[in-house]
Amino acid sequence: MSCLLLVPAKDQEKLLSQNIAGLTLAVRLYHHSTRAGIDYTAFIVEDESGIPPLQKPDGALLRNHSELEGKGFQRCILCRPGILPDIPCLRWLKEVEIKDHELLELPGISIFIPSSAGFELENAFQKDGYFRLLDFLHTFLKARPIRCEQGRIFDLTRPENRSQVEKELFRSLIKDTEGFMSRLVERPISLAISKRLVNTSITPNQVTLISILIGLVGALFISIDRGFWQILGSMLFLLHSIVDGCDGEIARIKFMESRLGGILDFWGDNIVHAAVFTAIGLEWWRHSGSAIPLLLAATAVAGTFLCAMIVYVSTMKKKSGSGPLYTSVSASEKKTGMVKIADFLSRRDFIYLVVILAFYRHLDWFLAASATGTMVFLAMLIRIRTRAS
Numbered sequence: 001m002s003c004l005l006l007v008p009a010k011d012q013e014k015l016l017s018q019n020i021a022g023l024t025l026a027v028r029l030y031h032h033s034t035r036a037g038i039d040y041t042a043f044i045v046e047d048e049s050g051i052p053p054l055q056k057p058d059g060a061l062l063r064n065h066s067e068l069e070g071k072g073f074q075r076c077i078l079c080r081p082g083i084l085p086d087i088p089c090l091r092w093l094k095e096v097e098i099k100d101h102e103l104l105e106l107p108g109i110s111i112f113i114p115s116s117a118g119f120e121l122e123n124a125f126q127k128d129g130y131f132r133l134l135d136f137l138h139t140f141l142k143a144r145p146i147r148c149e150q151g152r153i154f155d156l157t158r159p160e161n162r163s164q165v166e167k168e169l170f171r172s173l174i175k176d177t178e179g180f181m182s183r184l185v186e187r188p189i190s191l192a193i194s195k196r197l198v199n200t201s202i203t204p205n206q207v208t209l210i211s212i213l214i215g216l217v218g219a220l221f222i223s224i225d226r227g228f229w230q231i232l233g234s235m236l237f238l239l240h241s242i243v244d245g246c247d248g249e250i251a252r253i254k255f256m257e258s259r260l261g262g263i264l265d266f267w268g269d270n271i272v273h274a275a276v277f278t279a280i281g282l283e284w285w286r287h288s289g290s291a292i293p294l295l296l297a298a299t300a301v302a303g304t305f306l307c308a309m310i311v312y313v314s315t316m317k318k319k320s321g322s323g324p325l326y327t328s329v330s331a332s333e334k335k336t337g338m339v340k341i342a343d344f345l346s347r348r349d350f351i352y353l354v355v356i357l358a359f360y361r362h363l364d365w366f367l368a369a370s371a372t373g374t375m376v377f378l379a380m381l382i383r384i385r386t387r388a389s
Contacts, residue, residue, distance in 0.1 A: 002094050003040040003073045004033040008081060009130035015082040015157065016043075021166045022198030022254045025084060025156060031255040036090030038077070044129060073114050078137075080130060082157035083108030084165065086172070089151030096146070103141035106148055108155065112137055170195060173249050181349045182245075190245035197250055204251035207243065208264050215240030215272030223279035226287070226361045233279070234358035240272055241351050266316065266326050270308040274301040276354070280367040293364065296371040303374025310381045314388070330384055342380050 006016065006029060016026040023031070026043060033041040077093050079085070085093065093111060098104055104111040154165045170191050174183065197207070218236030221229045247265060251257045281297025316326055330339045357366050 001039040001073050002037075003042055003076045004029070004038050004090070005042050005044070005076050005078045006081070007044045007078065007130040007133060012081040012130075012157070018156065018159075018162070019199065020084070020156065020162065021169050021195075022250075025082070029079065029084060032085065032087050032090055035087045035255075036094060038090060038094055040073070076112055076114050078110040078112070078130075078133065080108040080157075082155065084154040084156055085109060085148075086151045086154070086169075089148055089153055092148070092150035096149075101141055103137050103143045105143055105145050107153055108157075109153065110134060110137065112141055166195070169253060170249070173252055181352050182241075182347065185352075186242045186245055190242050190249060193243070194246045194249040194253070197246065198253060202250075204247040204254075204256050205258075205261050205264055207247040207250060208261065208268055211240050211243040211247065212268040212272060214243060215268075216275055219272065219275035219279040222276060222358075222363065223282045225283065226363075230283070230358040230361070230363060231355075234355045234363075237272075237276055238351050238355055241348050244269065262316070262326065266312065267308065270304055274304050277301050277304065277367060277370060280363045284364045284367065293367065296367050299371040300367060300374050303371070303378050307374060307378050307381055310378070310385060314381075314385055330388065332388060336384075336387075338380060338384055342377065342384065346377075 006026070008016075016029075017024050020028050030041050030043075075094075075098060077090070093106075093109065096104065096111065098111055098113060100113055102112070152168065154168070155161055156165060173191070174187055214236055218233040218240060221233030221236060224230075224233075244265070247261065251261055277297050277300040281293045281300075284293035285291070311326070315328060315330065328335070328339065328343050330336075330342075332339070335343070354363065354366055357363050
């Protein structure tokens with residue numbers, strides 16, 4: 001078993017209660033530790049103020065040495081107050097090679113193998129426990145400095161570092177799979193919005209519902225008439241996409257991901273896309289009097305929901321865990337050329353085409369292309385699923 005040990009130090013009692021991107025440092029450390037696969041997170045405290053109770057089996061607030069007895073820890077990761085290792089770093093610390101009677105040291109972090117009796121941990125419960133325990137470990141163990149080979153270690157002992165640490169945490173939310181325009185335009189805006197929302201009581205699911213509402217209002221405006229209304233509707237469609245990025249950012253940075261949230265986000269996007277196709281078809285039909293726009297809209301909507309159903313059943317229905325519910329059109333870790341193409345086509349850069357064509361009063365071109373495109377995409381998904389079976 002591994003343990004992340006958080007011990008108070010003199011004049012540094014309030015460091016664990018400082019707010020970092022919507023969570024206290026103590027709670028953020030706990031979530032980092034849990035996500036990294038560390039078995040137990042021990043908060044050794046005299047005063048619980050500022051540290052919310054952790055009512056989970058793998059984390060606890062400890063007040064005396066007896067509460068650590070019998071845990072059978074094979075390694076302890078001692079973290080100085082104010083130090084925040086990220087998740088990749090903690091995963092590496094959990095696995096880094098260490099010998100008996102050895103003390104591995106990084107900036108603000110020490111790793112050791114506790115004795116079977118755990119007598120050295122008694123020092124952690126004394127006044128100024130962190131430095132007392134560290135002095136004791138230096139007396140009986142051979143110190144070996146090492147470098148962090150994975151992830152980052154953030155120093156929050158100085159208040160001026162907080163904004164830079166939050167900036168780095170938000171930057172880590174940018175996904176490698178994002179489209180070019182999403183990364184260039186949408187993500188900087190959505191991150192700026194999320195930074196202002198993380199310290200409020202607004203939940204990721206509420207942001208998702210707001211995003212869906214914005215998209216549906218945009219579709220309503222698109223259906224009214226060409227020119228001003230379609231331009232306004234297309235801009236709201238783009239805003240929907242931007243705000244839609246905020247729910248995932250807030251969920252990931254505050255460790256609030258949920259299966260319900262992933263499902264709501266996935267189907268909400270598809271409902272908005274279908275509403276936009278329908279809106280373009282209705283406006284075009286009223287303008288032309290032809291049944292072709294309605295047929296194209298019906299084709300695009302049907303293709304949208306059939307594609308969504310295949311992706312949901314193939315990759316999302318049985319998926320569990322704390323990560324994103326939707327990441328690819330295929331559940332296989334090995335991505336074929338067709339899967340890579342399908343993943344590329346599933347990105348939302350097409351929204352910018354909607355905005356451009358709205359200015360030129362030619363959203364009918366977009367609908368015609370979408371009706372064909374959704375059918376092609378559907379054929380690709382069927383082919384991918386057939387090959388995987």
